[in-house]
Amino acid sequence: MIWKTAHILDDAKTARDYIASYIKDPAALQEAAFVPEATNIVLVGGGPKGMYALERLLNELPSSLEREGMHIIWINENADFGSGNNYQVDQPDYLLINYCIGNIDAWDRECVNTSIPQQLDLLxxxxxxxxxxxxxxxxDYASRALVGCYLQSSLQRxxxxxxxxxxxxLLQAKVADIHYETDFSLQLQGEEVPLKADYLLLATGHCYENNNLLGAGAVPAEQSGHxxxxxxxxxxxxxIPAQTPVAVVGLGLTCIDxxxxxxxxxxxxxxxxxxxLSSGDEPLLYAFSRKNVPILTRGPIYGEDRYQLRPATIARLQEFKAISGERRIDFTRELYPVLQDEAQYAYYSTLLKERSEQRIADYIAKLPSNEIFTLDELLFPNSLSDHESMLQYLRDTIAYAECGELQAxxxxxxxxxxxxTKWIGDLYQHAGFxxxxxxxxxxxFFGAFCRSSxxxxxxxMKKLLALAEFGILRFPATENATIDYxxxxxxxxxxxxxxxxxxxxxxxxxIGRSNLExxxxxxxxxLYESDLVKAFDNEGYHPGCVAMDIHGRATTASCAPLFFYGTPTEGVLLDNDSLSRKRNDTASCWSKFVVNTLLRLQKNNTYEFSSGG
Structure with missing residues (x-):
């Protein structure tokens, strides 16, 4: 079953209008913000991560904190607060999430904010x-628009x-620049007077441009709108007009959209x-990628009805965690063999319906070396040579998904x-490799793992197959393609x-990834040009992200208390799923920093007053 916005009852559609009532005009907000002794706390980025940060901050703020004029200002480029761009509530219902609804929960169940009623998970x-x-x-699955409605309902609460x-x-604006001396100064696009902030968190999501696919002839192509x-x-x-040929670069989730x-x-x-059944208004689509291998279809995954790592494999990963405080881990030499061993066991234990490691090893030992399944074979298969081979690949992977991972x-x-991923992410973080x-x-490896998992x-994927069989979608054999205009x-x-x-x-x-340089x-x-941030460095390797400490705070000479959450931390942290409350929760670190600093200031001010200072 796929749940869509058409299924939402009328009395559950009030959240967007309610949120809109909090959106302020920048000029009016400036006037309200410039109050003597006021504290301005600013979040930039209106998606789920920004909402989670807001909820954590409100949960941390104690009633004993009585600073006059405490303002939280939440900035986003559009009105989609709570849902963000990924889960805009007005996008078409045929754009789906790629995980089951039972896995989505907008609330922190380990540290509950008791002041908020009816904290419902998506189900x-x-x-x-x-x-x-x-x-x-x-x-069940759901459209991304419906998930956006759920997120906005959570924000309303x-x-x-x-x-x-x-x-x-809430402020609908674009932050063009940020400076810091004793406080932050945010320059909003189109506004003359900067917005002042005492505390700042950037949860800006996917805001990065891809590298140019073209050569010197790209400029006329971009100007043409093509x-x-x-x-x-x-x-x-x-x-894009009907019947026009369109090249689509990439064979992942975005390509499907x-x-x-x-x-x-x-x-x-x-x-x-x-x-x-064609409407006649479609263009002609040509989809391809550098390796020309599409993303792997998967069936519904929820609860215990899934493949789970062997205890021995978890123990080995825990051993690496124990020594990671002493030295960096070599992913290729140390971790990949562990994953390869587990993947091979997963494959053959499922194929043979056999859990005995010895029997599986005996079976593998009898196979010709070129017939033994390896993790490399899954991650880096041969490019598909033509349209028909791609069709067969889609049919096969759909059949696997319909069987389920305990059978395929x-x-x-x-x-x-x-x-x-959870274990590897713990080892990866903060230059752990x-x-x-x-x-x-x-x-x-990362892209290959995501493509397969x-x-x-x-x-x-059945829709993609139907379109390819109809002929309106073609898969040309253009691996390692060059594109000229x-x-x-x-x-x-x-x-x-x-x-x-x-x-x-x-x-x-x-999807573009951060590349500061x-x-x-x-x-x-x-931020980079003004030296407010610097590039993260791991033994000479620069993944492209901002350098930050374990709490998500930028590490620069300015010592600005600038924090990051979600996508901007990728490269320092791994597995920043936009809907997860559990993984890499730097928002909680930031909110604790803000509250502890405010409490310390309040204590110092109280001491000075009582001492006659």
């Missing part, structure tokens, strides 16, 4: 807020529970038996990374190892 919220005659199950000694304002350097928001692709928006979003329909050997092996092996991990739901003909020329094609439009369906995000470029 219980759907039961209370939706109706289509079906009972919601934890293994937070805003209705603000303590009396605090005010919260080159989309980012796929989001997908509605900007509406300008692009393809569905340009087909189902143009009025096409899918029948119950997997046939696509390939999916059991792919589950190893999902189950090991050697610099050389972190570089190999970041550039070679965090794929789309079966429903979406022909100015005279106004077309893109895509040339791969084995084939080539031309298109009128180009969509980059990859390449300055691929305007705000972070400004």
């Amino acid at each position: 219980d919220w759907i039961k209370a807020s939706c109706d289509n005659g079906m009972q919601a199950r934890p293994t 937070i805003l209705t529970s603000i303590p009396a000694n605090v005010s919260v304002s 080159y989309f350097k980012s796929a989001y928001p997908v509605k900007k692709l509406d300008s 692009v393809v569905l928006h340009l087909t189902e979003g143009r009025g096409g329909r899918f029948t119950a038996d997997g046939i696509y 050997p390939v999916l059991a092996a792919s589950a190893v990374w999902r189950e090991a 050697t610099g050389a092996s972190q570089e190999v991990f970041d550039k070679q 965090f794929g789309p739901p079966i429903a979406n 022909n100015n005279e003909q106004a077309i893109f020329e895509v040339k791969g190892d084995n084939s080539s094609f031309t298109s009128t439009y180009l969509v980059d369906a990859r 390449q300055k691929n995000a305007s705000l972070y470029r400004a």
Whole structure:
């Protein structure tokens, strides 16, 4: 079952309007903020991470803290506070999350904010807020728009529970630059007077540009509006005319969004038996990637009904954790063999329905060496040579997902990374890997692990297959492609190892990653150029992120109390899922820092007053 915004009951649709009442005009906010002795606490980034940080801060603020004029100012570039760009509530319902609803919870269950009523997880919220005659199950899926409605409903509950000694304002604005002396000064785009802040957290999400796919001829292509350097928001692709050839770079989750928006979003329909019915308004789509291997389909994963690591493997990972305080770990030499051993066991234990390690080892020993399954085979398969081989790959992986990872050997092996991510993330964080092996991990392994372990739901991959069988979606054999722009003909020329094609439009369906030194995000470029942040360095390797300490605080000569949460910490931390409350919770570190500093100031002021100072 896929839950959509159409299933939401009318009385559960009030959150967006309620949140809008908190959005202030920048000029009016400036006037309110400039109060003598006021404390301005600013969060930048309006997605789930920003909401989690707001909730943690409100939870930490004690009623005994009575500083006059305590303002929390939450800044986002658009009005989608709580949901952020990924979960905008007005996006099409055919854009789905890639994990089950039973895994999503907007609340911290280990440190509960008792002032907020009805802290529902997504499953219980759907039961209370939706109706289509079906009972919601934890293994169901949902549209991203519906998840956005859930997140905004959660934000509404937070805003209705603000303590009396605090005010919260939401500000729709773009932060262009930040400076720091004794406090922060935020320059908002289009505003002359900067916004002052005593405390600041950046939870800015995916704000990075991809590297340019083209050569020197790229500038005319970008000016023409035919080159989309980012796929989001997908509605900007509406300008692409029908029947026009479009090259889509990337075969991951973003590619699926692009393809569905340009087909189902143009009025096409899918029948119950997997046939696509064209509207005639679709463009012609050519999807490819550097390796030309698509993301792996996965079935619903929830609770105990999944592959789980052997206790012996967990023990080995714990051993590495015990020694990680003494030295860096070499991922390639030390950790990868552990994952390889577990993946091989997962594959053959599922294939043979056998849990005896000795019997499995005996079986493997009898196989020809070129027939033995390895983790490399899963992560780095041969490129698919043509459209038909891609179709067969999609059919096979859909069949695996329908069987489930406890029945399909390939999916059991792919589950190893999902189950090991928590342990590997603990070893990775704060230069836990050697610099050389972190570089190999970041550039070679991480994307391959994500491709094999965090794929789309079966429903979406079946749609992709139907579109490819219909012929409106093609998979050209263009691995290791080069892309040039022909100015005279106004077309893109895509040339791969084995084939080539031309298109009128180009969509980059990859997700950009932070690269401070390449300055691929305007705000972070400004911070870097003003020396408010520096690049993280691990034995000479620069992953591209900001240097920060274990609490998410920037480490620079300025000593500015600038904190980061979520995507901006990637490279220092691993596994920053946008909806997770548990992993890499630097927001709690920041909120504790703010409150402890305020309490210390209050204590000092009280002492000075009582002493006649």
